[in-house]
Amino acid sequence: MQVLIFIFLLVSYLLSVTGNLTIIILTLVDSRLKTATYFFLKHFSFLETLFTTVCIPRFLHSLSTGDKTISYNTVIFFLLGIMSYDHYMAICKPLLYATIMNSRVCGRLVICCWIAGWLVIFPSLCLGLNMEFCDYNVIDHFLCDASPMLKISCSDTRFIEQLVVALAVLTNFGTFLCVVLSYIYTIKTIIKFPSAQQKMKAFSTCFSHMIVVSITYGNCIFIYVKPSAKDEVAINKDVGVY
Incomplete structure (x- = not known):
């Protein structure tokens, strides 16, 4: 069960980070996406990337190593x-x-x-x-x-x-x-x-x-x-x- 949870969370995390980074990159390089809507979306994607990176990798580490210590x-x-x-x-x-x-x-x-x-x-x-x-x-x-x-x-x-x-x-x-x-x-x-x-x-x-x-x-x-x-x-x- 832990292996299945690890795979599910890893795939979900990679998809989340990839999707949010893609949004950030597109809003930076595409001149058509310079409106206020995409400006806020860029910051929202950045925040979402930070939030998931704080939580999910720590949980994946615990699943893979058995170390459940949180500083x-x-x-x-x-x-x-x-x-x-x-x-x-x-x-x-x-x-x-x-x-x-x-x-x-x-x-x-x-x-x-x-x-x-x-x-x-x-x-x-x-x-x-x-x-x-x-x-x-x-x-x-x-x-x-x-x-x-x-x-x-x-x-x-x-x-x-x-x-x-x-x-x-x-x-x-x-x-x-x-x-x-x-x-x-x-x-x-x-x-x-x-x-x-x-x-x-x-x-x-x-x-x-x-x-x-x-x-x-x-x-x-x-x-x-x-x-x-x-x-x-x-x-x-x-x-x-x-």
Whole structure:
């Protein structure tokens, strides 16, 4: 079973990295892909490559060697919110799109996403580094996520749990609200299009992004937005892999 899991994860990881790097390269070399949509997609692909590279190779190493030691040493939501706003501008304000979503504005939006992502995780990270773990150091997870780390700590983790939930609510629901509002106005505009072909083209532009939004927000709300970060770690582990 471990061999099958190793092969499946390895192939999935290689396909993910190859696909994301291809997107990044194409947006850099193809002059037709210099719009704001592909600019945000390039950063999203870069972030996805970093995220999978942090988690999957470590898991593959554990499967192949049996060494399960992990050393103890959210940008994505803000990018999803910005990308939904970009779709809204492209469909609802096509005449103003090129003027409003210029390269300077796009650059500033992406920088704000990266800074906001770091600011969200920094307080919990600093507090987590000061937790005590006594004698037990085995976590019920594939990576050093917040819930399994809090579960084995012998420190008082109530404040960290509350902080994690508060930041998760602020980040997830704040950016999710931006996504929902953007798509409400976008869908209203698409419905008013005169031809079915125009409607289909507009919906196809947003469909892939909506799938990513549903999976990402669904998983993270399930894992982080709840009263206790220590509860249901086993279920969180399965959802985290998904």
